[in-house]
Amino acid sequence: MNLTLRIWRQKNAADGGRLVEYPVNDVNPDMSFLEMLDVLNEQLIARGEDPVAFDSDCREGICGMCSLVINGIAHGGFRGTATCQLHMRHFQDGQTITIEPWRAKAFPIIKDLVVNRSAFDRIIQAGGFVSVNTGGTPDGNAILVSKDASDHAMDAAACIGCGACVAACKNASAMLFVAAKVSHLGILPQGQPERERRVLNMVRQMDAEGFGNCTVTGSCEAVCPKEIRLEFIARMNRDYARAVLKARS
Amino acid sequence: MILDAKVPPGPIAQKWDQHKFNLKLINPANRRKFDIIVVGSGLAGGSAAASLGELGYNVKCFCFQDSPRRAHSIAAQGGINAAKNYANDGDSIYRLFYDTIKGGDFRAREGNVYRLAQISVNIIDQCVAQGVPFAREYGGLLSTRSFGGAQVSRTFYARGQTGQQLLLGAYQALCRQIARGSVKMYPRTEMLDLVVIDGHAKGIVVRDLITGEISSHAGDAVVLATGGYGNVFFLSTNAKGCNVTATYRAYKKGALFANPCFTQIHPTCIPVSGDHQSKLTLMSESLRNDGRVWVPKTKGDQRSPDQIPESERDYFLERKYPSFGNLAPRDIASRAAKEACDQGRGVGPGGLGVYLDFADAIKRIGEDGIRERYGNLFDMYERITGENAYKVPMRIFPAVHYTMGGLWVDYNLMSNLPGLFVIGEANFSDHGANRLGASALMQGLADGYFILPYTLADYLATSKQAKPSVNNPEFKKVEQDIAARTKKLLSINGKRSVTSFHRELGKLMWEKCGMARNAAGLHDLLKKIPALRADFWENVKVTGQTESLNQDLEAAGRVADFMEFAELLVRDALMRNESCGGHFREEYQTPDGEAKRDDEHYAFVAAWEYQGEAKEPVLHKEPLPYEEVHMTTRVYK
Numbered sequence: 001m002n003l004t005l006r007i008w009r010q011k012n013a014a015d016g017g018r019l020v021e022y023p024v025n026d027v028n029p030d031m032s033f034l035e036m037l038d039v040l041n042e043q044l045i046a047r048g049e050d051p052v053a054f055d056s057d058c059r060e061g062i063c064g065m066c067s068l069v070i071n072g073i074a075h076g077g078f079r080g081t082a083t084c085q086l087h088m089r090h091f092q093d094g095q096t097i098t099i100e101p102w103r104a105k106a107f108p109i110i111k112d113l114v115v116n117r118s119a120f121d122r123i124i125q126a127g128g129f130v131s132v133n134t135g136g137t138p139d140g141n142a143i144l145v146s147k148d149a150s151d152h153a154m155d156a157a158a159c160i161g162c163g164a165c166v167a168a169c170k171n172a173s174a175m176l177f178v179a180a181k182v183s184h185l186g187i188l189p190q191g192q193p194e195r196e197r198r199v200l201n202m203v204r205q206m207d208a209e210g211f212g213n214c215t216v217t218g219s220c221e222a223v224c225p226k227e228i229r230l231e232f233i234a235r236m237n238r239d240y241a242r243a244v245l246k247a248r249s
Numbered sequence: 250m251i252l253d254a255k256v257p258p259g260p261i262a263q264k265w266d267q268h269k270f271n272l273k274l275i276n277p278a279n280r281r282k283f284d285i286i287v288v289g290s291g292l293a294g295g296s297a298a299a300s301l302g303e304l305g306y307n308v309k310c311f312c313f314q315d316s317p318r319r320a321h322s323i324a325a326q327g328g329i330n331a332a333k334n335y336a337n338d339g340d341s342i343y344r345l346f347y348d349t350i351k352g353g354d355f356r357a358r359e360g361n362v363y364r365l366a367q368i369s370v371n372i373i374d375q376c377v378a379q380g381v382p383f384a385r386e387y388g389g390l391l392s393t394r395s396f397g398g399a400q401v402s403r404t405f406y407a408r409g410q411t412g413q414q415l416l417l418g419a420y421q422a423l424c425r426q427i428a429r430g431s432v433k434m435y436p437r438t439e440m441l442d443l444v445v446i447d448g449h450a451k452g453i454v455v456r457d458l459i460t461g462e463i464s465s466h467a468g469d470a471v472v473l474a475t476g477g478y479g480n481v482f483f484l485s486t487n488a489k490g491c492n493v494t495a496t497y498r499a500y501k502k503g504a505l506f507a508n509p510c511f512t513q514i515h516p517t518c519i520p521v522s523g524d525h526q527s528k529l530t531l532m533s534e535s536l537r538n539d540g541r542v543w544v545p546k547t548k549g550d551q552r553s554p555d556q557i558p559e560s561e562r563d564y565f566l567e568r569k570y571p572s573f574g575n576l577a578p579r580d581i582a583s584r585a586a587k588e589a590c591d592q593g594r595g596v597g598p599g600g601l602g603v604y605l606d607f608a609d610a611i612k613r614i615g616e617d618g619i620r621e622r623y624g625n626l627f628d629m630y631e632r633i634t635g636e637n638a639y640k641v642p643m644r645i646f647p648a649v650h651y652t653m654g655g656l657w658v659d660y661n662l663m664s665n666l667p668g669l670f671v672i673g674e675a676n677f678s679d680h681g682a683n684r685l686g687a688s689a690l691m692q693g694l695a696d697g698y699f700i701l702p703y704t705l706a707d708y709l710a711t712s713k714q715a716k717p718s719v720n721n722p723e724f725k726k727v728e729q730d731i732a733a734r735t736k737k738l739l740s741i742n743g744k745r746s747v748t749s750f751h752r753e754l755g756k757l758m759w760e761k762c763g764m765a766r767n768a769a770g771l772h773d774l775l776k777k778i779p780a781l782r783a784d785f786w787e788n789v790k791v792t793g794q795t796e797s798l799n800q801d802l803e804a805a806g807r808v809a810d811f812m813e814f815a816e817l818l819v820r821d822a823l824m825r826n827e828s829c830g831g832h833f834r835e836e837y838q839t840p841d842g843e844a845k846r847d848d849e850h851y852a853f854v855a856a857w858e859y860q861g862e863a864k865e866p867v868l869h870k871e872p873l874p875y876e877e878v879h880m881t882t883r884v885y886k
Contacts, residue, residue, distance in 0.1 A: 012797060030522040030635070038527055038748070045746045045792055045801065053800055055315065057488040059528045061629070062413055063319040078632075085632045110459055111798045118436065121316050125428040129421035130380045134300040134698045135371075137378035141335065144389030145382075154382040154408060157417065161318055190380040 001027040001088065004096040005040065007052055010109055017109070019098065029089040033076065034059060034066065036088055037099075053112040059084040061225060064160030067167070068113055069100040074164035074223040082162060082225035102163050104172035106210045117163050119209040120177060126205035127198040128181040130190050149187050157184040158226040165220035165228075171212030176220040178206050179236035180228050186239055196243035203240055252505075252856060252871040255659040256360035261877050262342075265364040268660070272703050273710035280305035283709050284717075286453055286468035288440045288495055290317030292412075292690060293673025294474030295419035296697030302426030304702060309466055310423070310432055311455060313439045313490055313803075318420045321476060321488040322693060325412025326533045327396060328404035329690040331369040336393055340401040342366045347878060348399050349688060352578065353653075353681020354830035354846065355880045356511070358854070358873060360660055361678045368695040373405055375698055379418040383407050396534070396686045404687045409533060409625050415690055419697070439803065442727050443471065443499045443669070450499075450669035451717040454727045458803060461796040463731055465724040467717040470668045470705055473499060474697065477652035477674040479512065481811045481818060482763065483755020485649035486518060486531040492807035493814045496656050496675050500817075504664040505856035505869060507677035508654035509814070510822035513684055513831045514764050515650035516582035519633050520602040529648040530633060532605075532626055534686050537575045539610035539619065540643065542566050542586070544603050548593035554604055554642050565589055565603075573885040580683050580831050580844075581885060583647035587764045588842070590646075597644045606642035647764060651689060653680040653831065654821070657856040657871070661704035662696060665856075667712060670705060672696035677854065682830025735795050738805045743788035747801060750785045751808045754778070754815055762819050767835040771823040775816065782812040817857060817866060824868060827851045848880050 002025045010017030024040050031039070034056050041051035057065040066083040070076035076086045091097065099113065107115040145153075157180070165176035182199050185191030191198070214233055221230045257268040275283070283306050287298040290312040298310040312320060332345040345366040350357055373391070377383065383405050384392040396404040407414040426432040437458040444452040444465070452467040478493035479485035500506045517532045543564045545557055565585055567574045577585070586603045589595060596602050611619055616639050620627070627638050634644070655677040656664050662678070663670050673693040680688065757777055761770035785808070793799040828837040828844035829851070837845045854871040 028523050028525055031525045032527070032633075035525045035527050039525060042746055042748060045790060048790075048792065050793055051801055053798055057314060057319055057490050058321060058324045059489060060324055060486075060530045062324050062410065063314070063321070063488065065314060065319050080628070081632060085629070087633065087635065089635050114798060117315055121318075121424065121427075121434075121436075124318075124421060125424040129425045130378065131425060132375075132378045132422075133303045134296075134375060134422075134702070137371075137374045140333070140373040140377040140383075141390050143377055145385050146389050147385045147387050150382050150385040153380075154414075157382050157407075157414060158410060160413075161316065184382065185380050188380050188382065190378060 001029060001091065001093040003027055003091065006096060006098040008100045009052070009112055012111055013108055027088055029087070031088045032059070032084060033070070033086040033088065034084050053114050055114050056084055061085040062160060064162035067102050067115065067162055067164070069102065069167055071098055074102070074167040075225055077223070080225060080227050082160070102167035104166045104211070106172065106174070107163060107166065119211070120161050120163065120174070122209065123174070123178060123202055123205045124181065127194070127201035128185070130185060131194060143189055145188060153184050153187040156180045156187070156228065156232050159228050160226055162225065164223045164225065166211065168219040168223040169212065170217065170219070171215060173214045174206050174209070174211040175214040175233050175236070176224065176228055178202050179232040182236045182239060183232040186235070195239065196246055199236060199239045200243050200247070250665070250858065250869050252657070252665070252869050253659065254358060254360070254871055255661060256358065257660065261359065261363045264360055265367060269703055272707040275706045275710050277305055281307055283307060284309065284468045285470050285472065285705070286466055287311070287472045287474060288453065289320065289474035289476060289673070289675070290423065291320030291322035291474060291476060291673060292416055292419055292693030293675070293697045294472070295320065295416065295423050296694050297472055297474060297672060297701045298432050299419060299422035299426050300698050300702045301705070302429070302431035305431065308426070308432040309435065309468065311435045311438045311440055313437065313458065315436055317423055317434060317436065318417060320416060321491055322416045322690070323413045324488065325690055326409045326531070327535060328394065328406035328411045328687040329372065329415065330396070330403050330687045331373045331405060331691065332366055332403060333370055333373060335391060336402040338401045340403050344401065345369060345403065349679070349685060350681070350878050351883065352683055352685040354683050354883060355681065355848065355852065355875065356508070356829055356873065357679055357681030359875060359877055364700070365679050365692060365695050368699045369691050371699055372691060372694045376415055376418050379422060381407060381414045381418045399685070412690060415694065419694070440475070440495045441498065441731050441806065443502045444724055444727050445502045445666060446717060446721055446723050449667045449712070449714055452719065452724065454724065454731055459798055461794070461799065463728050465719040465728060467719045467724070469709055469714065469717065470670060472670045472672060472701065472705070473656065473675050474673045475675045477655070478814060479649045479652050481755070481815050482649045482758050483751050484521065484526060484529050484759070486515065486529050489528060492810065494807050494810045496671070497810045497814045499656060499664070499666070499669060501859050502666070503859065504666045504669055505657035505858055506654070506817060507657035507854050507856045508821065509818040509857070510825055510832050511653035511682045511830060512649060513579060513651040513653060514583040514647045516579055516586060516647045517605065517645045518648035519630065520597055520644050520646040522598065530629070531648070531650060532630065532643070532645065534579070536605060536623060536626060539622065540575065540605040540607050541609060542575055542603055542605055544589045544594040544596060550594070554606070563589070563594070570885050577885050578683070579686070580833070583764055584833060586647055602644040602646045604642035605645045607638065608642070611639065649763070651684055653677065653682060653684055657854065661707065662700055663704065663708060668708060668714070670701060672701055682832055735802065735806070738789070738791045738802065738809070739795065741787065741789050741791065743790050745788050745790060747789060747791060747805045747808050750781065750789060751811065754781060754812060757781070758815055762822055765833050765835050766822050768823060771819050774819045775823070778812070778816045778819065785809065785812055820866065821855055821857065824855060825851055846882070852880070
């Protein structure tokens with residue numbers, strides 16, 4: 001396959017950035033999308049040009065490091081698939097592919113396609129945990145959790161923190177990410193003692209980071225590589241209202 | 250040098266309890282006076298940094314990823330072992346200990362392994378309390394499943410994402426400490442060297458991957474939790490960023506590197522699809538519960554699998570190992586697949602693959618039954634290969650997966666350099682020559698949550714070292730060395746990319762020091778690796794500058810260290826004139842092709858000491874006395 005790539009190039013945070021066109025030839029359909037970019041980078045290095053910077057690590061869809069907007073869709077638009085698991089057989093010979101970074105005020109661009117997602121870490125630091133120290137915990141079977149609750153919590157806990165939900169949202173809202181953690185811990189008995197303070201603190205931090213609000217368009221759910229459901233946002237809204245009312249009474 | 254493992258005396262079941270009592274403590278008010286450096290934020294590093302922060306130490310934690318939540322522990326699928334005996338099927342601490350020692354082919358240290366089995370039960374309790382959503386039975390109790398190499402059901406799991414959930418548990422505990430201010434996190438920061446002052450580890454020098462700034466960090470102790478070195482083979486199931494730099498640099502500063510030739514090849518990975526391949530993807534071992542492994546009986550049979558009749562198929566694992574069949578341990582299943590491919594009977598591109606066929610299981614329990622058990626794995630297989638494994642057999646091939654070797658540590662997880670602790674996959678201690686499934690997560694968390702916090706305190710309390718400072722000239726010297734090396738890498742401006750060198754090194758290693766090794770091949774590598782390394786330092790082309798994000802430069806530094814480390818691995822493989830676990834020397838096998846261990850001459854830990862550029866390292870031996878378990882031959886026939 002021969003392709004034309006239009007890639008966002010930006011030297012650093014201060015640079016304005018622009019789309020630059022690169023032809024790539026002899027692409028093997030069995031390549032992953034990132035391997036195709038590896039091939040481009042090898043060609044750029046051979047020509048003495050600066051290779052395209054992009055994030056990736058595990059390349060098996062679980063670490064959440066990869067982050068590309070491909071033809072306008074975060075992770076490229078294949079259901080339940082992160083960029084690193086997207087393969088070239090889904091593209092056509094002669095196609096032009098536009099590749100951009102996550103775009104959100106709270107995810108400033110570092111270079112080319114690499115963005116700073118530390119806002120997510122700070123949201124978890126604000127309360128996305130159960131406050132237990134190491135040691136002194138009861139026997140694992142002393143805490144009963146129904147299979148349904150455990151499965152439901154796991155659906156939310158599967159979030160890989162990639163940020164595609166933010167990139168896809170017209171408001172750059174982080175609600176799906178925050179709701180996934182609030183729900184994971186809020187559904188389980190272990191998370192109950194801190195249920196109210198957790199949701200209040202995490203939402204406060206989310207707002208402070210500059211993420212937008214949720215208008216329930218569902219674009220986050222559509223691009224999520226782990227298919228985290230919109231229902232968790234509803235659940236978080238309910239938890240939030242409950243916490244606010246409890247705090248007032 | 251005498252290697253003292255410092256395994257405490259007394260009956261094996263009481264060693265750790267007695268030792269914990271004997272270890273010195275640090276008063277809570279004094280803990281904040283100690284600065285502890287933790288490098289790596291996976292299960293071992295993340296759990297250690299969080300636990301030390303909770304205790305009140307002043308912790309700095311470093312990782313090269315953009316967030317500590319992305320360490321490669323996250324990719325572990327299957328589960329975590331613990332001797333809870335919830336299944337009432339005869340499990341016990343002693344049985345987990347025994348299985349681990351036997352699975353490791355009698356090359357692990359008894360005392361450490363027993364402690365690991367003891368602590369396994371606490372890990373589950375800890376993780377449950379953190380809110381890890383382990384699989385549950387309808388009654389609300391924890392669910393377990395069985396795994397390779399064991400006859401009991403002791404593996405706890407969270408769907409096929411156990412590593413992710415355990416890591417997020419540790420990450421969240423770490424986040425809580427970061428918010429409290431007891432841990433300072435340095436993401437996108439890579440350790441480039443260890444600083445040793447008066448024989449003690451006193452700090453590290455790092456590069457900020459965004460700004461390129463080189464800086465020093467002093468600490469009363471340094472903890473390396475930097476994972477394994479599987480990427481020396483270029484293609485492995487490790488993440489792209491996994492590297493040997495931290496542990497190899499520590500080795501060059503005097504820490505001993507133990508058993509580097511013990512590398513684990515996992516039998517069920519998705520085969521290579523072409524020269525562009527950047528990494529390999531593991532398919533969970535659990536697939537072998539229902540899939541049957543086969544190749545055509547005749548060489549070069551090009552027919553599609555559905556055209557090959559039953560009588561012309563060779564179900565080689567079932568044929569060779571009738572009692573374990575398709576569930577033979579990892580090392581044995583991998584070698585059998587290689588043997589079939591070497592005979593020209595491999596399938597798929599290049600003949601490097603064997604079938605894993607679910608047709609019989611689908612007949613037995615239906616497609617839905619299989620989907621329920623392995624649906625996510627079948628989806629992943631289809632995403633990568635474009636093939637529907639419900640209709641055509643999967644193709645699998647072995648790939649490098651885990652490294653049992655690592656920096657030498659004593660019972661306290663401290664290396665021979667006082668003040669340098671090594672935990673998780675980065676050390677060598679618990680898995681011998683072969684790791685059992687679902688034991689890596691167990692070891693990482695045992696080290697970080699429950700062992701290091703005790704043993705580190707004892708070092709701090711007894712070593713009476715002066716407070717280290719980055720103003721010590723040794724830090725400046727190391728910074729200058731790094732700056733000079735970086736400048737050199739950028740100035741070569743040759744013709745070949747970093748990746749092309751890494752790929753060539755990996756190919757050499759895989760061909761001659763991979764699943765099977767022999768003296769001639771290893772001698773050949775000892776000529777070819779130095780030649781390739783010399784070529785690297787003359788012909789590599791590294792683009793960009795050092796003062797900004799430069800992924801090419803990051804890769805160049807890591808590959809430069811792999812180029813040196815590969816030679817050490819080969820030397821270790823050549824020294825070990827026996828076959829055991831993941832180390833298979835073709836000269837040492839039984840007439841029917843099984844591994845032949847030599848307990849009389851090789852029941853020791855091989856710990857290598859660096860001697861300087863272009864000098865052969867010196868071998869130190871730590872004997873492995875087996876007081877509890879009788880050494881036997883592993884038989885799976």
